Amino acid sequence: MKNSKKLLCVITGPTACGKTDLTIQLAKEYNTHIISADSRQFYKQLIIGAATPSANQLAIVPHYLIGQLSVEDSYNVYKFEQDALALCETLFQSHNIVFLTGGSGLYIDAACKGIDLLPDPDLEIRNSINTLFEEQGIEALQTKLQALDPIYYSNVDKLNPARLIRAIEVCLQTGKPYSSLRNQHQNSRPFNILKIVIDRPKEILHQRISQRTEQMIKDGLIDEVKSLIKFRNVNALNTVGYKEIFQYLDEAISLPQAIENIKTNTRRYAKRQLTWFRRDKDFLWINADELNTIKSIIETNLGNSPSL
RNA sequence: GGCGUCGUAGCUCAGUUGGUAGAGCAGAGGACUGAAAAUCCUUGUGUCACUGGUUCAAUUCCAGUCGAUGCCA
Numbered sequence: 147m148k149n150s151k152k153l154l155c156v157i158t159g160p161t162a163c164g165k166t167d168l169t170i171q172l173a174k175e176y177n178t179h180i181i182s183a184d185s186r187q188f189y190k191q192l193i194i195g196a197a198t199p200s201a202n203q204l205a206i207v208p209h210y211l212i213g214q215l216s217v218e219d220s221y222n223v224y225k226f227e228q229d230a231l232a233l234c235e236t237l238f239q240s241h242n243i244v245f246l247t248g249g250s251g252l253y254i255d256a257a258c259k260g261i262d263l264l265p266d267p268d269l270e271i272r273n274s275i276n277t278l279f280e281e282q283g284i285e286a287l288q289t290k291l292q293a294l295d296p297i298y299y300s301n302v303d304k305l306n307p308a309r310l311i312r313a314i315e316v317c318l319q320t321g322k323p324y325s326s327l328r329n330q331h332q333n334s335r336p337f338n339i340l341k342i343v344i345d346r347p348k349e350i351l352h353q354r355i356s357q358r359t360e361q362m363i364k365d366g367l368i369d370e371v372k373s374l375i376k377f378r379n380v381n382a383l384n385t386v387g388y389k390e391i392f393q394y395l396d397e398a399i400s401l402p403q404a405i406e407n408i409k410t411n412t413r414r415y416a417k418r419q420l421t422w423f424r425r426d427k428d429f430l431w432i433n434a435d436e437l438n439t440i441k442s443i444i445e446t447n448l449g450n451s452p453s454l
Numbered sequence: 455g456g457c458g459u460c461g462u463a464g465c466u467c468a469g470u471u472g473g474u475a476g477a478g479c480a481g482a483g484g485a486c487u488g489a490a491a492a493u494c495c496u497u498g499u500g501u502c503a504c505u506g507g508u509u510c511a512a513u514u515c516c517a518g519u520c521g522a523u524g525c526c527a
Contacts, residue, residue: 161491185489185491185492186491195491220488221488222488223487224487226488227488249491252487252488253490255487256488259487260487262487262488264487264488266488267489303486305495306485306493306494306495307493307494308486308489308493309485309486309494311489312489316488382489384489384491384492385491389491410480413481415492416491417482417483418484418486418490418491418492421483421485421486422485425484425485
């Protein structure tokens with residue numbers, strides 16, 4: 147074989163587009179394994195609401211980074227990058243192709259391009275900045291960041307507390323401006339990468355989101371959420387499907403209203419995902435029913451002549 | 455059948471003491487480096503139900519028609 151490099155095939159797409167089934171089918175045909183890039187399926191307690199693959203599906207091909215964490219664990223993109231790269235190294239020893247699938251764009255980027263080396267968040271510092279925000283509002287964050295890092299301040303979304311807080315946190319932790327630690331260069335990888343977005347007409351996607359939401363309720367989403375009520379404040383549960391059911395359990399909204407809200411919020415999530423993918427011109431957009439097209443592209447990228 | 459109220463953006467509604475109209479939600483577009491299913495930004499022209507009348511001018515006033523709804527029969 148001429149092509150000595152291995153291939154990481156990224157299969158992503160908006161939520162409910164059918165990437166799980168499709169990737170399992172591909173991985174089975176290529177007799178290989180799947181690494182998940184889904185920031186909610188990491189948590190073992192999130193099953194129904196996170197649309198985690200079923201036990202039957204997981205049995206078809208080996209999966210990694212699904213259910214390896216508890217919702218109480220702290221995890222982040224950098225750790226994910228490390229985990230995903232370590233898995234790639236191991237799996238490429240015995241496979242020419244490995245699939246990475248999931249809908250978390252930032253996590254996919256971390257695996258494919260890498261992210262800057264920054265210290266792990268210090269919870270004490272973060273909490274103190276959060277308190278500053280709660281007590282004095284966004285202006286206090288703006289003033290602070292402007293003093294600590296005027297360069298980043300000139301580019302940052304000044305109305306987004308999350309951006310401001312993280313930047314301040316890094317400045318305080320490292321004693322350096324956040325901007326000086328961001329190189330934003332793309333790390334090279336010891337494997338080739340093929341990136342595919344599974345596309346669907348918007349009406350069809352919305353229909354699938356609606357149907358999947360109804361199915362989640364039938365499958366017992368409410369009981370799953372009830373069992374997690376003691377964790378309701380952890381970040382992992384600030385998630386579509388869970389927060390709406392918490393509101394229903396609080397009797398703040400009716401069940402039909404909660405279900406409607408889940409559908410709406412899922413549609414919006416899908417929209418944000420699509421915005422993210424559109425920005426990255428490396429993605430090939432392929433219709434969900436064009437499995438043969440995908441296989442043909444994979445063959446080409448593996449250095450084989452397309453036989454289809 | 456009689457009397458009243460209502461009919462304005464996909465939905466809920468506001469408003470114009472007559473000069474063709476605006477909020478919330480939904481929708482659309484965008485941003486994004488350790489919270490990312492998170493967090494945040496931008497974006498509102500529609501036969502003002504229909505047909506006539508009055509008027510320089512009607513979505514606004516008047517009449518009729520249709521539809522919704524309430525009360526009385």
